[in-house]
Amino acid sequence: MADKARIAVMVSGGGTNLQALIDAQNSGLIEKGEIVLVISNREEAYAAERARKAGIETHVVTRKANGGQEGFEKVCMELIDSRDVDLIVLAGFLTILSKDFVTHYEHRIINIHPALIPSFCGDGFYGIKPHIAALERGVKVTGATVHYVNEIADGGEIIAQKAVNVEEGDTPEILQRRVMEQAEWLILPVAVAKICRRIVKERNGRI
Ligand code: GAR
Secondary structure (H helix, E strand, C coil): CCCCEEEEEEECCCCHHHHHHHHHHHHCCCCCEEEEEEEECCCCCHHHHHHHHCCCCEEECCCHHHCCHHHHHHHHHHHHHHCCCCEEEECCCCCCCCHHHHHHCCCCEEEEECCCCCCCCCCCCCCCHHHHHHHHHCCCEEEEEEEECCCCCCCCCEEEEEEEECCCCCCHHHHHHHHHHHHHHHHHHHHHHHHHHHHHHHHCCCC
16 A cells, blocks of 8 residues: 555646645655655746755646646646545646636645735735735734635635734745745644655545
């Protein structure tokens, strides 16, 4: 019986959350999971470089090269299914996936969002934008959320959250960095480790 859950990570940008996952795998925190596949939907994403450096099978799959969203998702599905992936992690993946895609992998896709859902989330709130909105609204606390992905943008079941203080004089970039350091890079690997343990236990019929 396979002793590790097989993880695919989907990325679009710098890949610091992917790096946190790679580091957690190397340190043994994710002891029941293995990242077997990284898919970047952007040609220039540094995340893909991080994955290659870590020796992980990496593919750049763009909408443009595959005739739009449907073609893009079809290629992703083929890759994911042919590698027997158990868990899909959206780690800085900045495109909304279709209802067909998320229902195909029900309860098997998780996402990290850079705010405390239900604040500053949903369509259009990605990357730096939740931090701009948080500063504009004047909140004193923000944070990050790990959640399951369903057909509603940022609407799936919440798995973990961590609050981070907003400080006097914060810019969106400073706040983004603090939320990453104090929340995202911590809660995402822990959530992945926990889900992988559960997947392996279930597979081995111990619960
Ligand atoms: C992270 O802050 C992540 O939470 C956010 O994009 C950034 C990617 O950074 N994701 C979203 O906004 C998803 N809606 P990274 O590429 O360095 O991990």
